[in-house]
Amino acid sequence: MKTSSLQDLKTLSIASLQDTFSTRYHSKDFSFARSEYLRVRIQIIALLFALLTPLWAVMDNLALPEHTLNHVLLLRVVMFIGLVAILLASRFKRSNRSSLLLSTSIFVLPALFYAAVLVYLPNDGNYSLVGYSFIPYLLTATLGIFPFTLLESFGIGLGLLLLQFCSGFVDGTAFSPRALQDLWLLAALLAIAMTTNHFQLGLLLRLYRQATHDPLTGLLNRTALTRHIEHQTPQELMPPVAVMLLDLDFFKQINDQHGHSVGDQVLKRFALLLKKEAKQQDVICRYGGEEFLLLSGPCTVETATAQAERIREACHQLRLANMDGDAVSLTVSIGISMLRHGEHLNDAIQRADQRLYQAKRAGRNCIMAGTAT
Structure with missing residues (x-):
């Protein structure tokens, strides 16, 4: 039991790291x-x-040479305009x-401002870092x-580390103990920030999935499903797209005769069956009980019917048992419609529902399909 728990924890940790490492495993919605x-x-x-940019000009008046103030002010105006543009965009x-792109610009713009200040300001009296090293x-x-x-996060942080290292060359302290200590401190802060990113994005994913x-x-x-449809581009919802509604036959009787725990196992097994038979681009949803x-999609009514037949046959072949070891038979009825040009997906779902009703009336464990016309 202990070994199993450790294995589950390891698997969960790896999955969590995959989720937060990149967007590769993120769904479009x-x-x-x-x-x-x-x-x-x-x-x-x-x-x-944007609010802090003009306020920091007070520090400029106190710390910078007078002949540099106008140039630094110009840099501040440019950064302020850039921040306002990001805000509006x-x-x-x-x-x-x-x-x-805009979230990356939030970091790039102040970093460029800092780099410009370091390059422009004279290195007399260590003015180049006064008020800006933070x-x-x-x-x-x-x-x-x-x-x-x-x-x-690592890409942005690596750029900031490089900027911090280059600032040492401006004031001639690139390899001094103080500069190396500052670089180490910045790397430690980056590690903390990335850890925060990991937990924040992981929590966001868990809440989203729930x-x-x-x-x-x-x-x-x-x-x-509704949100997924809303976020699809018109090209992604263009015909030929097949809509299948699948309803497990006599499911209420399974619950009544064998118990809800067996009914739950039936739903889980059928969901796994759908995942196995679905294509990579297919979308599967638990639409009701x-x-x-x-x-x-993309597919024709013939290929959609063939896919539905594989699902129907695989469902019929499922081997399930109740708590006493007795066999639990399972079949599914399927209604199929093809999305028509220019229509909303809900209309195609309604037609699939009508055909599902026809399949039920025809004796269940069968498929009713229709073309786009």
Whole structure:
């Protein structure tokens, strides 16, 4: 038992790391949800940085040579305009790519400002770092606020480490003990920020899955299906797309005769069957109690019917047993419709539901399909 628990924990840890390392295993609808989280944080941080930019001019007047103030002021104006542009863009652009680009710009813009200051200011009296050396640390700490993947966070953090290292060449202290200590401190902050990213994105994924996936079968729930449809591009929902509604026959009798625990096992096994028979681009959803929906495309009505027949036959061949070891028979009825050009997917689902009803009336354990016309 202890070995099994450790193995489960190891498997869970590896899966969690895969989820947070990159976006490779993220679904399209979760990527959209993450972009919304990024967008909110972009607006907050961009506004905060924009407010701090002119306020920090007070420090310039106290610490910098007078003949440099106008040039630094120009750099501040440029950064302020850039931050306002990021803030405005985040309110109108809502794609996944734009959210990631804008969130990266939140770090790139102040980093470029810091680099310009280091290059421009004279290195007399150590003016080049007065009032500015905190910027790499501030940006590294800010990384933890965003639900970045570990790969994204490491890329930004590596740029900040490089910037910190280059700043040592400007004031001639690149390999001094103090500079190496500062670089080590920045690396430690980056490790903390990446750990925060891991836990934040992992928590976001768990909450998302709890809200969008059926806890029993692990399939999308009906609400998530609606969101998935909303986030599809018109090209992705263009015909030929087949809509299948699948309903387990006499499922209420299975619950009544064998108990709900057996009924739950039936639902789990059928969900696994659907995953096995579905193509990679197919979308599977638990549509109701014992009703499932499968979007398959691109395909023809003939290929969709053949896929449905494989599912029907595999369901009929399932070997299930109740608590006493007695066999539990299982069949499924399937209704299929093809998405028509220019129609909403809900209309195709309604036609599939009508054909499912026809399959039930025809004696169950059969398929009713229709063409796009």
